Amino acid sequence: MIGTVLCYLLLPAARLFRALRDAFFTCRKNVLQAKSPTTPVGGTSSVLSRRQVPEEQEALLQQLPEEEAGRLHSSESTPTVGRVSVTLPSDWREDSDLLMTSLSNLNVASEVTWCSDQQIDELRTLMPVEPKEHAAITLAKLPEEESVAVVGSAAWAAVRTQTDHQISGCAPSALERKEENTTVLGWSLVHDTEIVPMETTAWSFYDTAHFQSFPAETPYHEILWRDWEDLSSQLVVPELGSDNGPLFEFRVMSYNILAQDLVEQSPDLYQHCHPDILDWSYRLPNLLQEIQHWDPDVLCLQEVQENHYWEQLEPTFRMMGFVSVYKRRTGKKTDGCAVCYKHSRFQLISASPVEYFRPGLDILNRDNVGLVLLLQPLLPEGIGQKATRPLCVANTHVLYNPRRGDIKLAQMALLLAEIDKVAKTVEGNYCPVILCGDLNAVPDSPLYKFIRNGQLFYHGMPAWKVSGQEDFSHQQHQRKLPTPLWHSCLGITDNCQYVTLCQPKKSDRRKYSRDFLMQFRFCDAACERPAHLILLEGVTDVKPDRPAHWPKHLAVVNNPDPELFFPRSPGVIQHGLNLTSAYSHFLPQKGRPEVTTMPMGLGATVDYIFYSAEPIENGNKGGRRFYKDGTLKLLGRLSLLSEDVLWLANGLPNPFCSSDHLCLLASFGLEISSA
């Protein structure tokens, strides 16, 4: 009996404990690094950050035991990254709260197949604290309201008393939605009726023979360690002099969270994963905790499944203090993009969904979408008559198909045209722009260069080359990019601007192309017989028949009144947004490329955070632009990983990272000026 308990309960429990403790230290260290006050720019400017002990967190700190609060405040502390021995008794006591939280879950779990009732009873007797107490704490409910109201400073409204198991350093909120009986708490998320396999899987994974194994002594978080890179000290802003103003600091996350429907549609892509870790009930809490942990102010998500958005993500984000905007992909696709922003930090000016699908246009016949928000940063009170420029945030998930670079470029052109419209001020310049997304193109591919250099000569280019995902040069038939890339009826110039916005109307010189006029042949107005039309038999008494394949709507949907004739620049597309990447796509310390995803075990960067910068004059080498920070300053970022490191963790997703992409996180400072 004792042997059974030791083998089946205590050893797994010890491993579980080690995993939780490691997670605890990772969490704390990462947050301490990420949230440590930013070094003043050039030693002169101050960074106005709510992270310098914001009110909500201060209140929380007061609820924590003193030593925990002290640890949270201290940015110097370098926690021991846990390689915890399995000698239970001392460790058990030391972090019993953490362990108890997870062990208590076993008591409410109905599906713990490897634990008999008797074994659980015996385990209970080992618990130093009455388990029900913990279960009650873990699963305590919010007031029973159907929709969870945003209360006060909503982000932390759900935090209860100091008896909560707040893991210091983690965003200390306990979130729960009654309907799902789901609780986010520290690193463990628990269901009322069913144990979420986070705990079990996290350790039992080590023992599963068909996984690529790595030494059980090396916990996931150590393998997958991501440093916070503080870039603020590198900021040189000499022209601003010594009295440059404070900055509005905010963090932006871009994350492709892997829609569950896509997992289920392409199981072959995830054969390397244990089925349990692909389960949405396993992935959701992990994803939420990761987001909660890094605590972004702006969150750009891709592959957000619509039912998960409305039933789980949006309500949870609301409780975390986010306002969320969602755009589902067109057609039968069930996922889409979401942009969420903290309502304590931004006010929405406008939100523009962009559908790339345009009926009748082959180059835009896919169901991808984008979303462009204009946000007004909310400055803290008491800093006088100050203001910042609005911030334009765009998010997209571009077509995957590696062969169809033509479509990818056209999709990007549509998004850039919308950004141009949203971000352009009355004076004709742009407010700061942040463009996030999964672009399904690698760094230095033509698509990437187009965004970064503002220009692409594409004439005669094979379509597969655009994204750099795969080499199809050996194939006999290679689709070439058409010139011009898209039809004029799209109403978008080769500078990626809506025609109506870039050309004043000259009605006397308006010309319509034949192609443009032809698309009106079967429009509703054309099919309706004017009441006063003289009846001529066989001429004006018949309706034109719309062919079945003919689109019901006009190709131009977003742009009701385009100038229909405008000059094209064959073979070249441009944009004027001056965007550069928050990431360098290279890990200098490792001498390896950064990786944001691992399709079929091959690491690649396809996710980006681009931001507005100022081009350096004469800094154009071979078409590659060089930038310095402008109104928007890159203050830091969460380091990415290399492919070899992800291999050690069995690729993506794995028990620790619950998407097939890594999240990107960057911290920015926006100049504040006198209003």
Ligand code: KL2
């Ligand atoms: O690479 V992705 O994964 O940005 O994470 O975006 C698409 C692909 C996503 C939405 O279409 O589904 C994945 N082989 C591999 N992955 C595919 C394929 C495919 N043939 N088709 C779609 N996806």
